[in-house]
Amino acid sequence: MKDTYKAVEVSEPGVLRVVERQFSEPRAGQVRIRVEACGICHTDAATVMGVYPGLTLPRVLGHEVIGRIEPLGAGVSRWKIGHRVGVGLIAGEDGMCEPCRRGDIVNCQNPVVSGVTVDGGYAEVMIAEARAITSVPDQLTSAEAAPLLCAGITTYNALRNAGRGGDLVAVQGIGGIGHLGVQFARQLGFHTVAIGRGGEEKLAKDLGAHVYIDTAVD
Numbered sequence: 001m002k003d004t005y006k007a008v009e010v011s012e013p014g015v016l017r018v019v020e021r022q023f024s025e026p027r028a029g030q031v032r033i034r035v036e037a038c039g040i041c042h043t044d045a046a047t048v049m050g051v052y053p054g055l056t057l058p059r060v061l062g063h064e065v066i067g068r069i070e071p072l073g074a075g076v077s078r079w080k081i082g083h084r085v086g087v088g089l090i091a092g093e094d095g096m097c098e099p100c101r102r103g104d105i106v107n108c109q110n111p112v113v114s115g116v117t118v119d120g121g122y123a124e125v126m127i128a129e130a131r132a133i134t135s136v137p138d139q140l141t142s143a144e145a146a147p148l149l150c151a152g153i154t155t156y157n158a159l160r161n162a163g164r165g166g167d168l169v170a171v172q173g174i175g176g177i178g179h180l181g182v183q184f185a186r187q188l189g190f191h192t193v194a195i196g197r198g199g200e201e202k203l204a205k206d207l208g209a210h211v212y213i214d215t216a217v218d
């Protein structure tokens with residue numbers, strides 16, 4: 001096996017390059033995954049432009065990652081080699097800061113952030129914290145599952161905290177996030193209104209919207 005892998009890194013602000021990197025072994029509590037798919041998110045632009053807080057360059061971006069576990073680091077018992085798993089943006093908490101100690105780990109003050117503080121999934125392989133990866137059901141292809149790790153969590157979590165089935169929900173914009181929001185809203189039982197500009201009615205209805213509002217029409 002060759003001892004390097006391909007990755008796309010941000011070398012300096014505004015510069016993306018395909019590079020060969022040396023494999024590194026997972027440390028204690030980590031796994032290395034063989035990436036099968038990685039979504040593209042608008043937040044990636046903050047890495048490309050070098051403006052994400054805490055970012056250091058060079059950095060491999062990508063935080064909607066699906067892959068199969070290769071080697072396991074020391075102490076990792078829950079996962080096995082070959083498991084297909086996902087990695088999102090917030091990919092590890094320190095467990096020690098005040099929010100963590102209150103159980104609010106999503107607001108960790110020292111988080112591992114894929115594609116920002118550690119290398120992400122625009123690569124053939126990626127190192128991930130075992131405590132932050134998630135199992136991926138066989139029914140989903142890797143390409144289908146990848147956007148769920150950021151755009152999907154964002155919309156699903158907002159909707160499940162916003163109300164309950166039968167409520168009226170409007171989803172503004174039928175783009176990378178909105179097209180998932182419409183599907184979740186419908187499947188969660190909301191009366192779902194999609195709001196877009198122009199001829200997105202067929203897409204919105206196909207995704208499950210009850211009503212489509214075209215804001216480009218007076």
Ligand SMILES: [Zn+2]
Pocket residue numbers: 041042043044063089150151
């Ligand atoms: Zn994202």
Ligand SMILES: [Zn+2]
Pocket residue numbers: 093094095096097098099100101107108109110111
């Ligand atoms: Zn913390």
